[in-house]
Amino acid sequence: AQTVTQSQPEMSVQEAETVTLSCTYDTSESNYYLFWYKQPPSRQMILVIRQEAYKQQNATENRFSVNFQKAAKSFSLKISDSQLGDTAMYFCAFMKHVWAETSGSRLTFGEGTQLTVNP
């Protein structure tokens, strides 16, 4: 079974600064995906970024980037130039890669980190 751990329940950052959210995971799988989801006060879950384990290059989406350390099983999210709209709960998630068409693979989520961006 996979586990995902986010050790920072809450974090805060000043607007325009950079913040890094931590995530570690445990798995015996070799092929998998890692994700960061954002849940603002509206409760709508939004996919922020995705990393495929077989890719060594770290994923980047505009101001969001990850530091993927496969050997250390670490997957941190860096938010640059923080904006007030980045205030949200952030979840790290793991999904093993599946091949079967009829199999619905599942996401395993971490506990979440509440990020507050202060003006």
Add this chain to the structure above:
Amino acid sequence: DVKVTQSSRYLVKRTGEKVFLECVQDMDHENMFWYRQDPGLGLRLIYFSYDVKMKEKGDIPEGYSVSREKKERFSLILESASTNQTSMYLCASSRPRRTEKLFFGSGTQLSVL
């Protein structure tokens, strides 16, 4: 625009009541999921379905059942609600083998008194 709709945003029920949480998606997705979200625990998978009338237990299925009679609708049933089922419930859907592109509803906050 892709849409996953949960019938209620807030729901208050009494202990022992039978509760139905409804979820409808308009994307013709095969996979549908029910998660519950609790502070400090993140999201935990209750049940998922990869086709009509097909279902599989997730990590915490006890006290819940599901129904998927039509492709677009996935219902979560609390047979006899208990206070420890007070939680936020999130529905999601995706295409087969494309679970990485999960589309979520806005959640139902259920309070069981």
